[in-house]
Amino acid sequence: MSEDLLRQVAADLNQSPDTASRTARMAALVSDINTRIATETLRRMPFDSTPHDYQAWLAEVDKR
Amino acid sequence: MQAKQIAALDLSALAAAIAKGDVTSLEATAVALNRLDTIGGKLHAVVRLDRDRALEAAARADKLRASGAALPPLHGVPLAHKDLFYRAGDLSGGGSKIRADFRAEVTSTAIARLDAAGALDLGRLQLAEFAMSPTGYNESLGHARNPWNPAHVPGGSSSGSGVAVAARLVTASLGTDTGGSLRHPGAMCGLIGLKPTWGLVPTDGVMPLAASLDCSGALTRTAEDAARILSVIAARDYLSGLEAGVSGMRIAVPGGYYRELLHPEIASALDEAVRTLTSLGAAVSETAPPDMALVNALMQLVMSVEAATIHRRWLIERPQDYADQVRARIEPGLYYPATRYVEALSLRAKITQEWIGACMGDADLSLLPAISIPVPTIAATTEGDPADVARVIGQLTHCTRGINYLGLPGASVPCGFDRAGLPIAFQLVGRPYAEAAILRGTQAYQSATDWHRRIPAAAELN
Numbered sequence A: 001m002s003e004d005l006l007r008q009v010a011a012d013l014n015q016s017p018d019t020a021s022r023t024a025r026m027a028a029l030v031s032d033i034n035t036r037i038a039t040e041t042l043r044r045m046p047f048d049s050t051p052h053d054y055q056a057w058l059a060e061v062d063k064r
Numbered sequence B: 001m002q003a004k005q006i007a008a009l010d011l012s013a014l015a016a017a018i019a020k021g022d023v024t025s026l027e028a029t030a031v032a033l034n035r036l037d038t039i040g041g042k043l044h045a046v047v048r049l050d051r052d053r054a055l056e057a058a059a060r061a062d063k064l065r066a067s068g069a070a071l072p073p074l075h076g077v078p079l080a081h082k083d084l085f086y087r088a089g090d091l092s093g094g095g096s097k098i099r100a101d102f103r104a105e106v107t108s109t110a111i112a113r114l115d116a117a118g119a120l121d122l123g124r125l126q127l128a129e130f131a132m133s134p135t136g137y138n139e140s141l142g143h144a145r146n147p148w149n150p151a152h153v154p155g156g157s158s159s160g161s162g163v164a165v166a167a168r169l170v171t172a173s174l175g176t177d178t179g180g181s182l183r184h185p186g187a188m189c190g191l192i193g194l195k196p197t198w199g200l201v202p203t204d205g206v207m208p209l210a211a212s213l214d215c216s217g218a219l220t221r222t223a224e225d226a227a228r229i230l231s232v233i234a235a236r237d238y239l240s241g242l243e244a245g246v247s248g249m250r251i252a253v254p255g256g257y258y259r260e261l262l263h264p265e266i267a268s269a270l271d272e273a274v275r276t277l278t279s280l281g282a283a284v285s286e287t288a289p290p291d292m293a294l295v296n297a298l299m300q301l302v303m304s305v306e307a308a309t310i311h312r313r314w315l316i317e318r319p320q321d322y323a324d325q326v327r328a329r330i331e332p333g334l335y336y337p338a339t340r341y342v343e344a345l346s347l348r349a350k351i352t353q354e355w356i357g358a359c360m361g362d363a364d365l366s367l368l369p370a371i372s373i374p375v376p377t378i379a380a381t382t383e384g385d386p387a388d389v390a391r392v393i394g395q396l397t398h399c400t401r402g403i404n405y406l407g408l409p410g411a412s413v414p415c416g417f418d419r420a421g422l423p424i425a426f427q428l429v430g431r432p433y434a435e436a437a438i439l440r441g442t443q444a445y446q447s448a449t450d451w452h453r454r455i456p457a458a459a460e461l462n
Helices: A003-013 A023-044 A053-063 B003-008 B011-020 B025-042 B051-066 B109-116 B159-166 B183-189 B223-233 B264-279 B292-317 B324-334 B338-346 B348-360 B386-396 B401-406 B435-448
Strands: B046-049 B078-082 B120-125 B172-177 B192-195 B215-220 B250-254 B283-287 B365-369 B410-417 B423-430
Touching: A003 A023, A003 B324, A023 B292, A023 B324, A023 B338, A053 B348, B003 B025, B011 B025, B011 B051, B011 B223, B025 B046, B025 B051, B025 B078, B025 B120, B025 B159, B046 B159, B051 B120, B078 B159, B109 B120, B109 B172, B109 B223, B120 B159, B159 B172, B159 B183, B159 B215, B172 B192, B172 B223, B183 B192, B183 B215, B183 B410, B183 B423, B192 B223, B192 B435, B215 B223, B223 B435, B250 B264, B250 B348, B264 B283, B264 B365, B264 B410, B264 B423, B264 B435, B283 B348, B292 B324, B292 B338, B292 B348, B292 B401, B338 B348, B348 B365, B348 B401, B365 B435, B410 B435, B423 B435
Parallel strands: B078 B120, B078 B172, B250 B283, B250 B365
Antiparallel strands: B046 B120, B172 B215, B192 B215, B192 B410, B365 B423, B410 B423
């Protein structure tokens, strides 16, 4: 992932130029985590998924 | 009763003594305030005390008891809590410079439930800046000190809560856990730090770190005390069945990832704890965890995105008012695409079910290390090569942080001391809402061991 792209994300999309100045030290971590989740999600996440599935599952488990 | 005898009582014993009239609430409160002032000051555990308000409340509690009225379960018991829990009108700094002057407009539900149960609120305790460190690191307000050895970290982020309960300044203290912040001070101070199932205890009126991961809970010395507090703040009964024992209970011990970093002294204490539980009738089996690198990545993404979202204004306007170590943990959240965040939340139920299947199988509980290495010194987590510091900090959360993404309940349980005299603990993790089983297992273990009865020299009770 391009460090310049990340810098732009911090400076322009998040309006945080101070964060952008520290992009270099975070780039490897962000790239690794992004790639890992992006790849695994393609493999594992069913189309019929929502971010609310977890709460629904907890509510179901709590009733038992 | 002498001050030292009062200070030595645990929560259940103190509540019973006050209810019976063996100790007045005023006596117990005066002892706690005095110890928080003196010992708490030395260990850097206290942020703020409201002495007059506490003593007035204690006097009212004694008057109510004298009237013969029915008393609530924690009547007149003095407590103090992590400085993230709001009380309307009071300062609530969150361990930070940025919020030093913030006054809450609401009272947290957890605090309100303790009020209704009769507990007294003496003030607020130290924590890591914005609850962002497993050691208790607080550059601007000062690091809290481990009562077993003040050169060592007490664990964080609920550092002051751990110190205050271990040093017998108060009998219990509310804290929060987003990546291990109750279990770390629990493990490092020799206490039970019980992180409830995500959502079980309300987190309204508690300064957030990452709402999808944050859990409110308590640090206590015994399983019974933990059950007593949880019964109040979760508004469910955890005292019934506490004494049922572990005969027939199935406990899984995952290997692989959870043994990777294990220091020999910790491994030996954990093995001994497993033998003790087996001797009490538990059936122990070995299991293998799933891909924990993925679980940890999901946790890191959710935590940093949610934290960066609420901190963005200050990252823009006041970046210099964060410790660099803290800012470095928040800022990565500004870089992930929204799709990754939604994916991380969407995968949560499936990944949690996979973890339960792999690590627990058909067992009732899973036994993990709480922390894999001996409690480090403050110097080892603040000085020298930043890569070495980061490595130690990463090791401390190796077995705790993933549990927050999974949202499962987990508790640190003291099971020994290392060669330097610092506590060692295991961690009991259960399925969602398995707090009663965790407490039952902990109670059985504590009935056969005395680690939780040992008192650090800093408590000045020996």
